[in-house]
Amino acid sequence: MLNSNMDVRYMAAAIALSERGRGRTGDNPNVGCLIVKNGRIVGRGWTQPGGRPHAEAMALAQAGKAAKGADIYVTMEPCAHKSKRGPTCVDLVKAAAPARVIVATLDIDERTRRQGIDRLGDSGISVSVGLLEQQAHRAMAGFFARMEKGRPHVTLKLAMSLDGCIAKADGTSKWITGDRARAHAHLERARCDAILVGAGTVAADNPSLDVRLMGLEDCCPIPVVLGKAETGDHWIEIAEPEAIAGLDKTNWLLVEGGAATAASFLKADLVDRLLLYRAPIIIGGGLQGIGDIGLGSLDAAHDQWIRLDRRDLGEDMLEIYERAA
Numbered sequence: 001m002l003n004s005n006m007d008v009r010y011m012a013a014a015i016a017l018s019e020r021g022r023g024r025t026g027d028n029p030n031v032g033c034l035i036v037k038n039g040r041i042v043g044r045g046w047t048q049p050g051g052r053p054h055a056e057a058m059a060l061a062q063a064g065k066a067a068k069g070a071d072i073y074v075t076m077e078p079c080a081h082k083s084k085r086g087p088t089c090v091d092l093v094k095a096a097a098p099a100r101v102i103v104a105t106l107d108i109d110e111r112t113r114r115q116g117i118d119r120l121g122d123s124g125i126s127v128s129v130g131l132l133e134q135q136a137h138r139a140m141a142g143f144f145a146r147m148e149k150g151r152p153h154v155t156l157k158l159a160m161s162l163d164g165c166i167a168k169a170d171g172t173s174k175w176i177t178g179d180r181a182r183a184h185a186h187l188e189r190a191r192c193d194a195i196l197v198g199a200g201t202v203a204a205d206n207p208s209l210d211v212r213l214m215g216l217e218d219c220c221p222i223p224v225v226l227g228k229a230e231t232g233d234h235w236i237e238i239a240e241p242e243a244i245a246g247l248d249k250t251n252w253l254l255v256e257g258g259a260a261t262a263a264s265f266l267k268a269d270l271v272d273r274l275l276l277y278r279a280p281i282i283i284g285g286g287l288q289g290i291g292d293i294g295l296g297s298l299d300a301a302h303d304q305w306i307r308l309d310r311r312d313l314g315e316d317m318l319e320i321y322e323r324a325a
Helices: 005-021 055-067 089-096 115-122 133-139 141-149 179-190 199-205 241-246 259-267
Strands: 032-037 040-046 071-076 100-105 126-129 153-160 165-167 194-198 222-226 236-238 252-257 273-278 305-313 316-323
Touching: 005 032, 005 040, 005 055, 005 071, 005 100, 005 133, 032 055, 040 055, 055 071, 055 089, 071 133, 089 115, 100 115, 100 133, 115 126, 133 141, 141 153, 153 165, 153 179, 153 259, 179 273, 179 305, 179 316, 194 199, 194 259, 199 222, 199 259, 236 241, 252 259
Parallel strands: 071 100, 100 126, 153 252, 153 273, 194 222, 194 252, 222 236
Antiparallel strands: 032 040, 032 071, 273 316, 305 316
């Protein structure tokens, strides 16, 4: 029976697998797939770097003949539109002849939407849709943002003192937060396609914007600067926040500041998620983390954000918010 405790657990595991591809799948969704037979996991997969192979192809290749009569848990409807890069996942699934396919969410791409599940159902495979749909959407929010809004999903990251400062008045900011908070911030970098800072930050800090975590050094996002700045050839320069819509193969964008850049993205209503790292220090008279966003009244500031998580990172506190629906 769908929605049993085991169905939920297996889909949650598929969603966790999808996170492994986040920030590395180009303009493809970071899908996760789990294949279970007689209570044993026989195949698992997630969308590979660049978007191929797809999660279903990876899991089916691992499962082999054991996929016949099995249950397939996949975070997005298997693709049904043809591509020069390989067969459709619907055809691969049909050939494997599973007993059930449990899908978290439909594909938003009109080339596949409902066609994938309809073709599976027409072939006699039991298909269910909607299990842990919200969680799957959140895990693949970059793809949905690009398809629905025409731009990447934007996370704004701020590391601040208790009084909301990101630096002393003279610009000194190294280091506000501790080692564990900085390590978490580097993990967030590894989960994004691109990372953006303002021209002022480039001029003041000459940041590398790389990932300094063992084993993830190759997961560095593309550096982007807002405004004119002296940068390396591998940087992308944009003139205004709205220009992120033109970033190629980018589902996930991390904005790291400074204050004017953070304010410009908030003012343009382009921030989907907030990462607030708070250090237990008070600076007093320092540089504020966010500039003027043109707020008309306090009433307009309420009910805009929902807190998803709050955790300790050493002596620091991390709060994660997403935009209210």
